Amino acid sequence: MQKKAVLIYSGGMDSYTLLNQVIHDGLKPEELACLTFDYGQKHNKEIVYAQNVCKGLGITHKVIDITSINSLLGGSSLTDDIEIPEGHYEEDSMQSTVVPNRNMILLSLAVAYAVSLEADTVYYGAHSGDHAIYPDCRPEFVQKMDAVCRIANYQSVTIKTPFLHDSKIEILRKGLALGLDYSKSWTCYNGREAACGKCGACVERLEAFSENNVVDPLTYEK
């Protein structure tokens, strides 16, 4: 079946919710292709989670290895031998998790994939919680990126970010309303057997569950 959209799917809770939301809103699984990036992240367990979800839903899934681009970039604790900082995202220490120009790189590849499939939409899970720390998650970035993606190829591609103005708490609320099973998503920046519960990603995830008065079904290190 002709693909209509590419969805950037990390395997984390935001893109897991987004994937299920767009299907709930009417896109058929066969019309969708998911794209996951292997950029040498320590938390590559999320890739396995993404694969399993796509298999379960019958969705075309492509994992692309972009580890070679790390040679371009300065240090980020997500990929290098820098210890992943503990604590909340909003703190200065989290700057070490910033990969330069990350979302533009991922979106430009997703748009290329969309063009090759003749799909006219790329979905990605930018949300308001990331605005402060990541410049390439802000509404202004999404708007300008959309503007260039519409005219960069013979096939016009639109960038859609339905959660752009939602916090992680609100995204989880929407997913819970859809009856989603969050044991199928992985968030922790450390790729160990159980989630660490201490990195910025875990802290934010646990906060979202707590604010929704729901217990996270994932297993955490004690």
Added chain:
Amino acid sequence: MQKKAVLIYSGGMDSYTLLNQVIHDGLKPEELACLTFDYGQKHNKEIVYAQNVCKGLGITHKVIDITSINSLLGGSSLTDDIEIPEGHYEEDSMQSTVVPNRNMILLSLAVAYAVSLEADTVYYGAHSGDHAIYPDCRPEFVQKMDAVCRIANYQSVTIKTPFLHDSKIEILRKGLALGLDYSKSWTCYNGREAACGKCGACVERLEAFSENNVVDPLTYEK
């Protein structure tokens, strides 16, 4: 020394001219970093040409292997087992040389490299001869790409394309005025010992030399 700019350097005549032009215009070689992409092109001889020129000028040079992204893309004769078409660029047959979203991908990686070096400019050799066939060489694309690159990172990056409104003939005229030796640039899409003289890139190169009443110093298959 602190880098001021990244220059996308294919090893072809446009970026060879651009590199020498920006140095002539005042940028010190030590302030510049050149970036060359290995995307599995058949004409990877141009990478060797780029390396040699950078070595000669004392410029930091990075070659990044992005062949893994080919798995994302549909067929392009530049990378796949499709025969490279002969004849002039402006023809329909040249559509098979279009790699989806190519320049956005390359620019997004060059911007990441610039950010990691704390440089505020990316130079690339888009020119008017490519407008018709490549949507991502048009002035509108460059303008919108520049707009998003300025705000996508903590470090603002500007895209500069000094040859945007020049034809290849005019670029060569400028380079000849600088006294450049074009035997140091490689253009042919086929990566054989001598240039083929028949592919779109060769035809355009030879036309530019002919229009400038100069003999191309490269060796061609007879």
